[in-house]
Amino acid sequence: MRLVTVEYRARVLHVRMSSPPVNAFSAAFFDDLHAVLASAGPEIGAVVISSTVERVFAAGGDIPFMARADEPTSENYVRRCQEVYGLLERPEVVSIMAIDGACLGGGLELSLAADIRIASPSSRLGLPEVSLGILAGGGAIHRLVRAVGQGVARDLLLTGEPISAKQAHMWGLVNRLAADPLAAALALAEKVGSFSPEAVGATKVLALSASTDEFEDGLRDELARWVEVRRGANAQEGLDAFAQRRAPRFERRHA
Template identity: 35%
Template sequence: MTEYENIRFERDDAIAVVTIDRPESLNALNYETLQELKVCFEQISYDHTLGVVVLTGAGEKAFVAGADISYMRDMNAVEGAEFAHLGHSVMMSIENASQPVIAGVNGFALGGGCELALACDIRIASTNAKFGQPEVNLGIIPGFGGTQRLPRLVGKGIASELLYTGDIIDSTEAFRIGLVNRVVPLDELMLTCKSIAQKINSKSPRAIKICKSTIHNGCQMDIARANQYEAVQFGQCFASADQVEGMTAFLEKRPAKFTK
């Protein structure tokens, strides 16, 4: 695995932990950090010995407090668009990773940090977590997918209010609107994320991979096309040893032993 300056990559058996490691700037996303995240997730996606990824931030204050404003301040329109394209490519590398990605949100997840969490499959928040897209306070809009993923997750009305007001919400409100899956004490955050990861890793690796791609791709289609797509993907499961083992184990009333 590549050596990084702004992020840390660690593995715990089949679980990868990616930590954005710029606590002095509340893990803000600058150009170098985005580039490292993109490379890291592209490499992870091709590592079939890894089943689940946990993404978090260093320290106890921030997951990611946003994109680096000092880096963005003097950009022109062309440079701004190029920076947004880089951010989008990072979010897509997370969304398109073959493994499920769990965001362990350990503090501020604002702007690009909220968008980073939105690109993950599952979001677990600590009780001190804060979420928001405050870009309108800076004279800009979200540029890493916030105007698109947030409405798809929480609905257009709630997303529009958050995007137009720039309001910051706590973890309780984030759970209420469906932005996060669970809220846990900070000292239980990584344990909870790894517990979910371990449960996912106990299932059929091929089924999990197909399920993730079916969810992601199907959400881009109308319901009729999505259902047809699901049927095709369902059929693909029957071309694997996992399907034979899973169904045989069920009928024999024993735990399945899937090939890892």
Template identity: 35%
Template sequence: MPAFTNLLYDLDAASGILTLTINRPTKLNALSHDTIRELREALQLALDDAQVRGIILTGSGEKAFVAGADIAELTALDEIAGRRAAEFGQEAFCLFEESSKPVIAAVNGFALGGGCELAMACHLRIASENARFGQPEVNLGLVPGYGGTQRLPQLIGKGKALELLLTADIIKADEALRLGLVNHVVPLPELLEFSRQLLGRILSKAPLAVGLVIDCVNAAYDKERHGYQAEANAFSRCFESEDFREGTSAFLEKRPAAFTGK
């Protein structure tokens, strides 16, 4: 397994599920520059590894997924360095959003600021009952810098997103579920197992089709792409895949499909 300073990289070869754990418990898993760099490196390793089929992202301990950015680092930035930091974080989080392998955020506690932004960059979010979400940057004289002003309105709508962004309110897991910010809320002891089971259901489907669905949905929010055209292109591409032939044969023969991702 690769070694990181701020992350735990744990691949279950039998299921193909990689669990990435942000491991800075004394800092409530705050996102330092090095942590974001390691997240980027770990995801690239996962995308290049055929054994990895899906990813669960979580935080160490029971208090925080990611409590925010590393404020001590932010205080040392000037205008130019601040832009670079935002662009660095945005690029890293976009890699999660654009991953062809499904990524589930298992949110165990506080997901504030950069933590909420990181969770929103994942494809699905499962929250423990003690999870808390918010974008409190205006309390510090800042705005979200890692995509929060863009993804939060996509997930919960412009009006409510503006309210949370402007008031810096922190919401509980049940409110996040009601708003559509998270997909499920479960007791903390069940969080990882629930996430594994959900990811396992996804991984039982055709890998190529799963990746193309992710791409098509992302295309709907990309001003440089045409979502319907992306869908038509993906649909046509599936007809050349072995998975399509296997899936349709299995359906007609009333047996489970054995997909290969080809």
């Protein structure tokens, strides 16, 4: 049984997590998800991840597995987490989470690696690892601080308490609220997936590095990448389309 299923819509890859009852992240789950994300070709402009399990996005790590695993196995498991989550930050692809239900532990770690998080009002989000005597090692600590700042991040990390989607939206942890987050995510993915991959890739790289780069270095990098992107045919197409009052037809490389 596959733990993730996929559907292709034009330039959108829709990945559905399907590991009932709670979409626990087993080693096999990470193997499936890694294979799907790593195989996404250059024709893909956006990735949407959702769940087939009712009222659950993902409950996170496989706790029984972690309880019995020895240290090398546990370390390899967390390293695999980091590798899989990191695939969502690849340039030229916009990653969107459609969260409908419980999004806890590794589920939230996965979501934090995405560019955009859309949640239903009934969703709950949290990082309970500290209450289990462990910590969120898949990248959530650094990504959470970057996303919402030290104060909110430490509140979530050190209390382990879940919060409502409304509170998460107020704190900037969730970008958008929607009654049907999957429909909203797919519609948004179809839009941004049609954008110029060069413009998206350069913008995403700059945004991800903005938290660590010195300001002057960032300005120099922005200028260099602006010049590079402007040289491309897609930039000319976008500017011409605007002047001609028509929709641009951006090209993507095909595998």
